[in-house]
Amino acid sequence: HWERICGRLKIEVGEVEYRTWLQQITLGGIEEDELTLYLPTRFLRDWVRSQYNSKLNQLWSNELSQIRRVELALTPPGNTISQTPVADPNDTLTQAPLNANISPPPAQKTIISQSLTPTIEVKEDDSKLPLQTQLDPRFTFDNFIVGKPNEFAYACSRRVAERPSSPGFNPLFLYGGVGLGKTHLMHAIGFELAKAGNISVSYMSAEKFMYRFIASIRSQSTIEFKEELRSVDVLMIDDLQFLIGKDNTQEEFFHTFNALIDAGRQIIVSADKSPSDLSGLEDRLRTRLGCGMVADIHATTYELRISILEAKAASANVVISPKVMEFLAHKITTNVRELEGALNRLIAHANLFGRPITLEATQEVLHDILKSHERRVTIEEIQRKVAEHCNIRQTDMTSARRARAVARPRQIAMYLAKQLTSRSLPEIGRKFGNRDHTTVMHAISRISELIEKDSAFAEDVELLRRMLES
Numbered sequence: 001h002w003e004r005i006c007g008r009l010k011i012e013v014g015e016v017e018y019r020t021w022l023q024q025i026t027l028g029g030i031e032e033d034e035l036t037l038y039l040p041t042r043f044l045r046d047w048v049r050s051q052y053n054s055k056l057n058q059l060w061s062n063e064l065s066q067i068r069r070v071e072l073a074l075t076p077p078g079n080t081i082s083q084t085p086v087a088d089p090n091d092t093l094t095q096a097p098l099n100a101n102i103s104p105p106p107a108q109k110t111i112i113s114q115s116l117t118p119t120i121e122v123k124e125d126d127s128k129l130p131l132q133t134q135l136d137p138r139f140t141f142d143n144f145i146v147g148k149p150n151e152f153a154y155a156c157s158r159r160v161a162e163r164p165s166s167p168g169f170n171p172l173f174l175y176g177g178v179g180l181g182k183t184h185l186m187h188a189i190g191f192e193l194a195k196a197g198n199i200s201v202s203y204m205s206a207e208k209f210m211y212r213f214i215a216s217i218r219s220q221s222t223i224e225f226k227e228e229l230r231s232v233d234v235l236m237i238d239d240l241q242f243l244i245g246k247d248n249t250q251e252e253f254f255h256t257f258n259a260l261i262d263a264g265r266q267i268i269v270s271a272d273k274s275p276s277d278l279s280g281l282e283d284r285l286r287t288r289l290g291c292g293m294v295a296d297i298h299a300t301t302y303e304l305r306i307s308i309l310e311a312k313a314a315s316a317n318v319v320i321s322p323k324v325m326e327f328l329a330h331k332i333t334t335n336v337r338e339l340e341g342a343l344n345r346l347i348a349h350a351n352l353f354g355r356p357i358t359l360e361a362t363q364e365v366l367h368d369i370l371k372s373h374e375r376r377v378t379i380e381e382i383q384r385k386v387a388e389h390c391n392i393r394q395t396d397m398t399s400a401r402r403a404r405a406v407a408r409p410r411q412i413a414m415y416l417a418k419q420l421t422s423r424s425l426p427e428i429g430r431k432f433g434n435r436d437h438t439t440v441m442h443a444i445s446r447i448s449e450l451i452e453k454d455s456a457f458a459e460d461v462e463l464l465r466r467m468l469e470s
């Protein structure tokens, strides 16, 4: 269970956020319907409690239906067990009679021995749980930052939240890469609709849909499952691509889909690709998915990343200098989740150590994250960009000409090569027409001097650097 949950957590919060906050969680044990998780420091415990409580609760109760509450506690002193497996109720059933006294590893004794009895008798049938909607209160329209890449998807989502089941907007199909806000928008729609009252909304990942469906087959309650699904006013299925290759579940979803649409209910689906690109889904399903409104969320732009950072810093009540934000928005371009993860870590460090976040501190604190986001710029690219920018021929980067008009750009390119690549001075020299490493050294100190003295020049070099880095 634990491994599966860690896997889910990694997928849901992203590798970076997982490593930052969740990796250090260790398992305590189960007591009645409560599971205890340990964290090594008070700070981490509070942070995880404030940020991930509902997610952990949700994942655990999906995984083990008897768990109703997840408690986060400080790792007790002397507790050296990590990643202790929790007893699987199903395994226990097959391995031992009900009242067997299974002796656990000594260190866990107190916890496990109390947990076994209730664990065994609760073998709840998941398919009979209500299709309750688990909406995350952090994902609202208010805190969704709108920019060019997502304005269309946002507008469509708002429209559906205001007037569900309008012709032309049913189904609403949201698609885009990881961490760009699909789930956020779906939850926001759900909230808005729930606020309006007497509308039943069901949100489920495609994986959960499959899980419920299979559980209902096992417990011979497929009819109830279908009826329940078909009674909702709004059905949201997240990450539909998960159903690729799961033919029976896909078939079931197709029927549910048709029944709901025919009954005038709203369907909202998200996926990582457009309906036509979701090869592996049945044609008839893809066709129907594309029949309503299809909205693409594009990769973030620099401007959107800055707006998001500003908004998140403001809501966390932390002042972060524009320099640091610009730095982050330049460096972490993959997705919003990673950007958030980096910012959260910065904020936590600032709070923890009570000092303002400088650029140097940022680089230090985010060292590992930044490293994985480094883009490999080649010396040739640098030469090309600088030549283009300074209006000289690229061949002049390697030529013997010494005229200032070509020598200065060449020096700039050498300087940037040192800053942006991991090449050594002799290697850089060789790439610039077999020049000596002392020439490169001279170029670097000359350019550094100019940057110090001449702010217009400094800006120019900075601009080049940004173009190369993005």
Ligand code: ADP
Binding pocket: 139, 143, 144, 145, 146, 150, 176, 177, 178, 179, 180, 181, 182, 183, 184, 185, 308, 336, 337, 340
């Ligand atoms: P997806 O479902 O597309 O993988 P999510 O909706 O889970 O992505 O978004 C990942 C994280 O980034 C969430 O914490 C979400 O709140 C945040 N996020 C994404 N886009 C935005 C945005 N435009 N404004 C604010 N937060 C965003």
Ligand code: MG
Binding pocket: 182, 183, 184, 238, 239
């Ligand atoms: Mg998602």
